[in-house]
Structures are given as structure tokens and as C-alpha cells.
Amino acid sequence: MSYKVKDHFFHQAKKDGFAARSVYKLQELDKKYKFIGAGQTVVDLGCAPGSWSQWLSQKVGPKGSVIGFDLTPVTLKLPNVYFYTANLLEIKIVDFLQEHGHSGAISGVVSDMAPKTTGIRDVDQARSLELCEMALQTAEDILVPGGYFVCKIFQSQDFDLFRKQLKSKFAKIEILKPESTRKNSFEIFLLGLKKLP
Ligand SMILES: C[S@@+](CC[C@H](N)C(=O)[O-])C[C@H]1O[C@@H](n2cnc3c(N)ncnc32)[C@H](O)[C@@H]1O
Numbered sequence: 001m002s003y004k005v006k007d008h009f010f011h012q013a014k015k016d017g018f019a020a021r022s023v024y025k026l027q028e029l030d031k032k033y034k035f036i037g038a039g040q041t042v043v044d045l046g047c048a049p050g051s052w053s054q055w056l057s058q059k060v061g062p063k064g065s066v067i068g069f070d071l072t073p074v075t076l077k078l079p080n081v082y083f084y085t086a087n088l089l090e091i092k093i094v095d096f097l098q099e100h101g102h103s104g105a106i107s108g109v110v111s112d113m114a115p116k117t118t119g120i121r122d123v124d125q126a127r128s129l130e131l132c133e134m135a136l137q138t139a140e141d142i143l144v145p146g147g148y149f150v151c152k153i154f155q156s157q158d159f160d161l162f163r164k165q166l167k168s169k170f171a172k173i174e175i176l177k178p179e180s181t182r183k184n185s186f187e188i189f190l191l192g193l194k195k196l197p
Pocket of ligand 1: 022049069071072086087116131
């Protein structure tokens with residue numbers, strides 16, 4: 001059960017040339033906590049249709065790169081972005097990166113992954129959590145010490161547990177519900193800063 005919200009952010013994304021309104025969520029996080037920088041390599045989990053990757057590509061610049069993964073192919077062509085089509089619950093990204101020649105240091109892992117929602121809250125929350133656990137494991141596997149992790153999660157009674165897991169792995173944790181998130185949405189973003197060695 002998914003639908004497109006044609007609100008101010010939808011129209012703004014069209015005007016700004018972004019593939020989705022989701023871009024403003026990452027922009028808001030970065031504006032507030034300033035973690036994305038030039039020269040970084042960032043792994044974008046659940047990247048389709050590509051707005052986060054578009055913006056990351058601009059922020060990391062020609063000396064940086066973005067490696068995006070999604071179930072759905074992304075057709076955008078961006079100079080410093082590699083897009084891969086995969087079910088992330090079925091591959092191990094650390095191995096995949098090595099096999100595909102991405103051997104450089106990874107500064108950030110960002111995940112906007114969301115399961116196909118069923119409308120059954122418990123099921124949707126459990127599926128979201130499964131994706132978040134996988135994203136966190138990926139961050140643990142590939143991030144450099146000091147790196148960052150952004151993760152969208154559907155709020156549930158397990159949220160606190162996940163937040164605690166994050167807290168044990170990063171020096172600083174932030175929680176944000178961005179402006180551009182629909183008011184009736186139960187998604188929230190967690191940010192882990194300065195990954196512990
Ligand atoms: C909200 S969209 C991401 C939007 C994206 N950040 C952007 O800015 O264009 C969530 C994405 O998560 C992806 N996703 C969900 N489960 C996945 C999985 N198991 N493996 C890979 N991608 C997955 C979906 O295909 C969907 O494209």
C-alpha cells in the first residue's frame with residue numbers, strides 16, 4: 001500500500017531535478033548535523049529512484065563516490081555514482097564491494113530502505129526492523145572508524161532496542177523526524193556519528 005504524496009516537497013523535487021521528495025529528509029539531517037563532505041565514499045542502501053544518490057553525488061564531489069543498491073534498477077547516469085540492483089537481504093555487501101573492485105574507505109552508510117507496506121502495522125514494523133538490522137550490520141562491516149550511519153526505521157516497541165544497539169557502536173546518536181516526512185507517517189531517522197573502532 002504505497003502512494004505518492006503530491007505536496008510542496010513533491011513539487012520542489014520536480015523543480016530541483018531530483019528523482020524523489022525523499023532527498024529533503026537527508027538534506028535536513030545533513031544541514032543539522034553536517035556529516036556529509038567532499039571526497040567521501042558513501043554507500044546508499046535502498047537508493048531507487050535515486051534522489052539521495054543524486055544529492056550525495058553533488059556533496060561528495062568528483063573526488064568522492066556513491067555506491068547505491070536497490071531491488072529496483074536506477075536508470076540515472078551520474079559521474080561518480082555506481083548503481084547495483086540486488087536484494088540486500090540476499091547478499092553480503094562487504095563481499096560484494098570487494099568482488100566489484102570497491103576497495104576504498106567507506107565514510108558513510110545511509111539507508112532509506114522501506115519494505116513494501118501491507119497496512120498491517122506489526123508486519124510492516126518487523127520488516128522495517130529486519131532491513132535496519134541488515135543496514136547496521138553492513139555499517140559495522142564496512143565503515144571506517146569515525147564514519148557515519150543514517151537509517152530510516154518504522155517506529156515500534158523494538159525501536160529502543162535498535163537505538164541501544166546503535167549507541168554501543170557510535171560515539172553519538174541523533175534521532176530526527178524530518179519536516180518532509182508525512183505527518184501521519186511513523187517513520188523516523190536515526191543517525192550514528194563517529195563509529196567507534
Ligand atoms: C523510500 S525508497 C528510497 C528512496 C531513495 N532514498 C531516493 O531518494 O530516491 C525505499 C527503497 O528501499 C528499497 N528496498 C526495500 N527492500 C529492499 C531490499 N531487500 N533490498 C534492496 N532494496 C530494498 C525499495 O526498493 C525502495 O526503492
